[in-house]
Amino acid sequence: MRRLLWLQWATHLTLPFSLRWLGGALESLGSDAWATALPLFFGGFWASSLYSVVLPRLLAQAQGDAALFSRWYAVELAGGALGLAATALVGSVSPPALAALYQASLAAIVALLMPGWKTTAIVATGAALFLGSAARLDAGSTAYLFRAGHDLDVARVVFSADTPYQRAVIIEEVDGTRHLYLDGIRHYGSDSLSEFNYLVAGLPASILEKPRTVVVGSGSYEAAFRSLVKGGRVTSVELDPLVAEAGLRLLAVPPPHEPASRWEIVVDDAKHHFAHMRERPDLVVLDVAGPFQRQVALLYTAEFLTLLKSRLAEAGLLSLPLNGDFTGQSRAACRIARTLLDVFPDVYVLARGGGASSFAIAGPARRNLKPRLAAELLAAGRGDVKVYDRAEVEQMADRPGCGPISLDSLDIVWDKGWTRLLRSFR
Amino acid sequence: MTPWAAPYYFSAGCALASLQFCLFFLLESSVSSTWLSYASVTASWLTGSVAALLLPRPPAAVPTAAAAGVAYYACLAVLSARPFTDPALALGALAAALAGAYSGVFFREAYAESGAVAPLFAWENDGFIAGLAAVSAGLYLDARLLLWVAPAAALTAHCAVRHARRISNEPVQNPSAP
Structure with a gap:
């Protein structure tokens, strides 16, 4: 038991940084499958x-006294509740502070289980050393993970937080490019997002007069700014207040003053x-x-799209990315398009082909917008983007x-x- | 351990996981995915557990489990009829508190009967993980069906195992005895 405790203490003293180094090292060695499986085993099992x-073992000391067992277990659960509250409150402000809190609790458990001044001195020293280097280790291990695992030329970690929703990281590359990663998935990159934001927001806004717009999601707020240019009011809806604030402070290019007065952020x-x-x-x-995480997938369901249809103005439009090449083999793109066809009478898909991600525009009223969209694309120098109308989309989604x-x-x-994991093991 | 102890502990874990995860999913899909939904379920669950463990006289087990089930299904019915009804969150919190209370009653009773901690926690924990895995997989296949079926099925199965265990633990009566 003592050996196990020391071994566990030594392991926990390296968390969560060792998991990042382990994952990054395995990915840099080309072991994608192990880079997923080993940290899961290490973190989840060991x-x-x-x-x-x-x-x-603690509760067994009640030795058959049911009242004592109940009291001790209740105290443990109350401690769990306190830990959860502390995680939510501290983690979103400072991940190193959360790690330090965790180490302090661990040191207290080890010192209580193995009483004696030697144990206390060792765990207290370990916790103090950890506390002193937590901020540096957090930035260092995060930078290493993104260098090794995502092939980024990382100059610095601009933002790092564990919010109640996700782990949010903003990385800056040597050339100044910034990337926002939520739970390890890239949600924004200043190198390629302008085209994305034109197609998802700029284009539909360009065929409407002073549109009252709601943009779901934040990132750099470029989608919101592109809608603002058309003169209407814009609301950005973001679930995570920390990501909304970080995006505004660290990713957004400041919008012109006048449109900003017509723009609000709702959490x-x-x-x-x-x-x-x-x-x-x-x-x-x-x-x-x-739609590859449960919460986000709910925003692509027929149920949510039906709700949107009921809220849109009569001649309103919904615009969204299809997350894959609709003209290629992307099942996600095809399934999102199929869902739109089931809910909206008017559906258009914008696709470049050649593996580039496609976009869709849908509306509750049937209108022939294809010539208008094609003309706008041509005028914007994007004649290579093809517009497919409902009949064509139906045929392609079959x-x-x-x-x-x-x-x-x-x-x-x-x-x-699952498909990616199976492929990486083959 | 008595023959029915392991299935009893395991089925309790399954039932609690099924109720908890379905409640989370119901609230995140039909009220809001904000942290408030998760925090209210988790805090209520823990409060219910702690209360049931500390009360001088714990509530009866089966009525507590049944009340948790009734509160869950009331919440489900309200949100099925009128999605995004904010007050339903309070009903969800009540269901969580009652389920947590059942968890407290279960551990209290099971320990009082056996006095063995390790098998109790090991089997209940394994049941919880199995329930969580099964419900997670089921939610991606047909969430609507699962929300209606899984908690009732898991709670019924657990109560059936509990009943079977009780019968098997009763001393056998000798009919020829005077």
Whole structure:
């Protein structure tokens, strides 16, 4: 038991930085599969086994006294609640402070289980050393993970926080390019997003007059700024206040003063926001990641799109990325398009082909917008983007495995990750 | 350990995981994905557990489990009829508190009966993980169906195992005895 405790203490003293170094090293060696599996085993099985060993042993000391068992277990649960609250409060402000809090609790457990001045001195010294170097280790291990795992020429970690929703990191490369990663998935990169934001927000806004716009998601707010140019009011809806604030402070190019007075940021879940929205927007832009995480996938379901349709103005439009090449083999793009076809009478897909991600525009009223969209694209120097109307999209979406996304069928969440994991093990 | 102890602990873990995860998903899909939904369920669950462990006289087990199930299904019915009804979050928190209370009653009773901690926590924990894995997979296949079926099925199975265990633990009566 003593050996296990020391071994566990030594392991935990390296967390969470060692997991990043391990994952990064495995990825740089080309072991994608192990880079996923080993940190999962290390974090999920080995590291958590301390709790599985200590708690029953502690409660077994009740020696059949049911009242004592109940009291001790209740105290442990109350400690769990306190830890959760501290994680939410401290983690979003400073990840190193959260790590330090964790180390202090661990040191207290080890010192209580193995009483004696030697143990106390060792764990206290370990915790103090950790506390002194936590900020440097956090930045260093994060930079290493992104260098090794994402092939980025990292100059510095601009922002790093564990919010109640996700781990948010903003990386700056040597050439000044910034990237926002949420739970390890790139949500924004200043090198390629202008084209994305033109197609998802600029183009639909350009065919509307002073559109009242709601943009779901934040990033650099470029989608919101592109809508503002058309003169209407814009609301950005973001679930995570820390990501909203970090995007505004560290990613956004400041908008002109005049439009900023017509722009607001609302911190809310998009589903909840639209369900309670009284105004009927002319344009809704989904500037969010693909449907590969449970919460985000809910924003691509037929149920949510039906809610949006009921809230849009009569001649309103919904614009969203298809997260893949609709003209190619992308199942995600096809399934999102299929869902739009099931919900909206008017559907257009914008695609370049050749593996480039496609976009879709949908509306509750049937209008022939294809010539207008094609003309706008041509005028904007994007004549290579082809516009497909509803009939063409229906024909192209008529292929196996292209069912709609709904609460009855959310398997798209694991589809991509599982396929990638299996491929990496082969 | 008695023959029915392991299935009893395991099924308790399964039932609690199914109720907790379905409640999380119900609230995030039909009320809001904000942190408030998760915090209210987690805080209520822990409060219910701690209360049930500390009360001088714990509530009866089966009625507590049934009340948790009723509160969950009331929440589900309200949100199915009127999605995004904010007050339903309070109903969800009540369901979580009652489920947490059942968890506290279960551990209290199970320990009082056996006095063995390690198998109790190991089997309940394994049941919880199995329930979580099964419900996660099921939610991606057909969330709507699962939200209606899984908690009822898991709670019924657990109560059936509990009943079977009780019968098997009763001393056998000898009919020829005077």
